[in-house]
Amino acid sequence: MGDILDSLKEILGERWVSNRPEELWYYSRDPGVLEPHRPDYVVAPQTPEQVQRIVQLAARERVPLVPMGNAMALTGLVIPLRGGIVVDMKRMNRILEVNEMARYAVVEGGTSQGALKAYLQEQYPHLRHSLPDAPAGTTIAANVALHGQGRLTQQYGFNSEMVCGLEIVLPTGEICRVGSPSLGPHWFSRGPALPDLSGLFLGWLGTTGIITKVGLRLYPNKRFREVEIFVTDMPELVPEVIYRLTHLELLEDMTVWFQPKPLMFKDNYHVTIYFTGDSQEEIEFKRKMVWDALQEFMDSKDGGFMVVDPLKPRLLEMPQRSVAEFADVPRGGGFEYSGPITLVEHFPRYAQKLVELAGKYDLLYAGTARVISGGHAMMFAISFAFNRADRAMMERVKAAMDEATEFALQMGSIPWKPNFMEQKMILQKMDPVTRGLIQSVRRLLDPNNIMNPGNWEV
Amino acid sequence: MLALRHDPEICKECPSPRCLLDCQYMEMGEEEARQEILKLARGEDSRLLKDCVTCYGCEEYCPYGNHPFFLICEMREKKGIYTAPRPITNQWINMTQMQGKALVGKLKDVALSSCVLPSLGTMASGEIFAGLSSSMVLGAEFMCPAVHTHFAKMSVLKERLPIVLGNFRRLGVRELICLHDECYGTFTSLAQAYGMEVPFEPVYYMDFLLRRLEELQEKLRPLELSVVYQRPCSNRWIPRKHAVAKKLLDMLGARLMERTYQDDNSLCCGGILRLIGGYKLSDEVQRRNIEDMARTGAEYCVFNCPACQETLGPKVAKAGLKPIHMIDLCKMALGEIPKGEV
Numbered sequence: 071m072g073d074i075l076d077s078l079k080e081i082l083g084e085r086w087v088s089n090r091p092e093e094l095w096y097y098s099r100d101p102g103v104l105e106p107h108r109p110d111y112v113v114a115p116q117t118p119e120q121v122q123r124i125v126q127l128a129a130r131e132r133v134p135l136v137p138m139g140n141a142m143a144l145t146g147l148v149i150p151l152r153g154g155i156v157v158d159m160k161r162m163n164r165i166l167e168v169n170e171m172a173r174y175a176v177v178e179g180g181t182s183q184g185a186l187k188a189y190l191q192e193q194y195p196h197l198r199h200s201l202p203d204a205p206a207g208t209t210i211a212a213n214v215a216l217h218g219q220g221r222l223t224q225q226y227g228f229n230s231e232m233v234c235g236l237e238i239v240l241p242t243g244e245i246c247r248v249g250s251p252s253l254g255p256h257w258f259s260r261g262p263a264l265p266d267l268s269g270l271f272l273g274w275l276g277t278t279g280i281i282t283k284v285g286l287r288l289y290p291n292k293r294f295r296e297v298e299i300f301v302t303d304m305p306e307l308v309p310e311v312i313y314r315l316t317h318l319e320l321l322e323d324m325t326v327w328f329q330p331k332p333l334m335f336k337d338n339y340h341v342t343i344y345f346t347g348d349s350q351e352e353i354e355f356k357r358k359m360v361w362d363a364l365q366e367f368m369d370s371k372d373g374g375f376m377v378v379d380p381l382k383p384r385l386l387e388m389p390q391r392s393v394a395e396f397a398d399v400p401r402g403g404g405f406e407y408s409g410p411i412t413l414v415e416h417f418p419r420y421a422q423k424l425v426e427l428a429g430k431y432d433l434l435y436a437g438t439a440r441v442i443s444g445g446h447a448m449m450f451a452i453s454f455a456f457n458r459a460d461r462a463m464m465e466r467v468k469a470a471m472d473e474a475t476e477f478a479l480q481m482g483s484i485p486w487k488p489n490f491m492e493q494k495m496i497l498q499k500m501d502p503v504t505r506g507l508i509q510s511v512r513r514l515l516d517p518n519n520i521m522n523p524g525n526w527e528v
Numbered sequence: 529m530l531a532l533r534h535d536p537e538i539c540k541e542c543p544s545p546r547c548l549l550d551c552q553y554m555e556m557g558e559e560e561a562r563q564e565i566l567k568l569a570r571g572e573d574s575r576l577l578k579d580c581v582t583c584y585g586c587e588e589y590c591p592y593g594n595h596p597f598f599l600i601c602e603m604r605e606k607k608g609i610y611t612a613p614r615p616i617t618n619q620w621i622n623m624t625q626m627q628g629k630a631l632v633g634k635l636k637d638v639a640l641s642s643c644v645l646p647s648l649g650t651m652a653s654g655e656i657f658a659g660l661s662s663s664m665v666l667g668a669e670f671m672c673p674a675v676h677t678h679f680a681k682m683s684v685l686k687e688r689l690p691i692v693l694g695n696f697r698r699l700g701v702r703e704l705i706c707l708h709d710e711c712y713g714t715f716t717s718l719a720q721a722y723g724m725e726v727p728f729e730p731v732y733y734m735d736f737l738l739r740r741l742e743e744l745q746e747k748l749r750p751l752e753l754s755v756v757y758q759r760p761c762s763n764r765w766i767p768r769k770h771a772v773a774k775k776l777l778d779m780l781g782a783r784l785m786e787r788t789y790q791d792d793n794s795l796c797c798g799g800i801l802r803l804i805g806g807y808k809l810s811d812e813v814q815r816r817n818i819e820d821m822a823r824t825g826a827e828y829c830v831f832n833c834p835a836c837q838e839t840l841g842p843k844v845a846k847a848g849l850k851p852i853h854m855i856d857l858c859k860m861a862l863g864e865i866p867k868g869e870v
Contacts, residue, residue, distance in 0.1 A: 334623030374613030
């Protein structure tokens with residue numbers, strides 16, 4: 071063990087390696103409900119070459135490696151289940167390139183969402199990326215690695231679909247570039263017209279390598295952004311509302327949410343509709359298209375547009391702080407959610423299940439669904455707030471989450487960023503050939519089984 | 529159960545049903561108007577139940593105070609007809625529920641009511657409200673539930689208003705200065721229409737402003753501004769108070785510009801129209817209203833109701849008029865708000 075510590079210090083310098091208990095305590099947990107587990111070391115590299123040497127060391131010594139962004143996935147994906155070395159990527163935070171005309175950026179593997187947002191606002195105000203509703207310190211690489219979503223997911227798909235090139239340190243220590251950067255200096259394509267190797271790293275939750283650079287597509291940042299909220303008390307109407315709105319092909323983002331508190335939100339389902347424009351005329355045109363699309367529901371009195379002006383400053387925030395506020399309703403700031411990717415038409419059944427789980431486990435709930443890729447799917451977040459000081463409440467949340475995952479799998483959905491136990495449930499249900507392929511790929515890429523072990527294990 | 533004091537005989541004998549003939553949102557001839565109001569009085573189906581946009585105008589037009597609008601609301605609810613979409617209706621019922629969160633200031637004989645509108649409480653400051661700013665009551669426990677008439681939920685109103693009146697009774701205030709026309713209208717018109725006793729003297733805030741400005745006359749500097757005035761829907765419940773706004777503007781040295789939609793044909797701000805029916809009628813009414821304002825060349829658009837100001841303010845600003853609430857205009861005349869800073 072002493073040798074490993076010395077070797078790490080030799081690679082990174084003393085300051086960026088630690089095995090002090092107070093730091094290991096911090097790196098043993100995330101803000102969710104899973105039990106912590108201590109790593110043996112924590113390191114903070116600054117270059118791909120340092121990452122490479124760390125991986126080579128770990129491979130040689132058969133020591134687990136856990137790559138970490140900002141540890142905000144809430145499902146324990148960076149809890150070192152088998153100890154080993156946590157690789158905190160936050161020092162690799164440079165924005166290496168913005169290609170304005172081709173609309174992409176290249177960032178290092180620890181670059182935060184907030185850093186890219188601020189940089190674009192200042193240097194390229196007409197460009198933006200798909201910002202998730204997560205704290206600004208969360209990282210771009212972690213987000214794409216777990217198929218995150220963001221403000222532009224309704225239009226352009228999962229944030230991982232916006233990747234246009236990757237640099238990864240493989241579990242064997244080689245540095246590999248995927249897509250157009252494997253052929254030249256430009257980061258415009260993750261695969262096409264090559265075999266798309268990005269699929270070997272996106273969705274694998276850090277079990278197939280450490281992402282050191284990400285090419286990310288950027289999109290037009292229009293001058294104005296607006297929001298409307300359509301409200302209905304009939305969950306069965308929500309899929310049709312989404313269908314009509316996505317048919318317009320002009321909306322930025324769309325989320326559906328419901329919660330029992332505060333009272334003004336009780337018993338209703340809220341479809342928050344965002345749209346953008348470069349002029350007020352464009353905004354008004356889009357607003358009318360949105361209202362016209364749903365006029366029939368207003369006429370039948372089954373739905374209507376609520377007054378949004380007082381809520382607008384909050385609704386137009388990016389990222390929104392509503393999640394953090396929800397987490398503190400029962401005091402103690404705990405928040406956990408299960409977010410299966412599913413069909414929009416399943417919304418009513420998920421909504422019913424959430425209310426049922428909240429009742430059964432006596433929990434405060436919030437339901438949110440984000441529409442993905444124009445309605446091909448949605449992410450339905452089954453969310454519970456809890457008090458961290460209340461162990462019994464945390465246990466109830468855990469039980470409710472397990473049941474939610476079981477339900478999602480019964481419904482044919484894909485649990486999003488599943489914890490290690492949920493991963494097992496998924497693999498058990500998976501087609502055996504697919505499961506076998508996952509195993510083979512993993513074995514091929516990580517013959518020493520050092521990368522984030524305990525995750526995606528068959 | 530509280531019942532509306534409506535006398536169908538008055539409608540039967542009415543020589544000219546102005547309540548409907550003067551309506552700006554439903555067109556009908558004299559005979560049809562007579563038939564429709566009679567149908568309603570008999571409890572039969574009427575196009576009024578479907579077409580009324582809840583502008584409150586008929587409450588002003590009826591010369592007998594027979595409460596045609598409240599009758600429409602009663603019948604709508606009785607027949608299960610929603611004015612606005614059902615989830616919007618219920619949202620307003622839920623969000624205005626009493627939850628024990630009302631704020632009550634240091635009260636003596638007189639209290640200031642800002643209903644459930646914190647912006648009104650913020651405005652009630654400065655020399656005009658000296659000694660009174662801390663006498664505020666704010667919150668659902670003291671809210672006039674008048675907004676539910678827009679949603680034809682008279683049952684909510686009849687359930688909550690007696691509680692509100694009881695809450696005021698317990699406070700023991702002698703006078704309540706109502707900063708929102710809807711409150712004053714509720715306590716002086718709607719409560720009477722349902723035979724409810726009001727345990728205090730409601731004071732119309734513009735009467736209060738007049739009185740205070742007279743007391744502060746030495747500090748008053750004529751504004752020498754041209755203004756138009758946006759009359760709110762709830763002013764229709766208290767039409768006699770419409771003249772007070774004009775008197776106040778005159779006292780401030782604000783020249784009220786003549787325009788088409790000014791008095792008993794005032795137009796709705798469009799907020800409630802949008803909520804209940806969509807943007808088409810709302811946009812059309814707002815366009816006519818704002819064009820009418822802009823045509824006068826006025827510098828300011830003076831609002832009485834904060835909800836109207838929130839809805840219409842940004843749009844009148846785009847048309848080149850500065851939106852301002854009446855209270856702020858008074859403060860401007862006292863030099864508390866610099867001219868042009870609104």
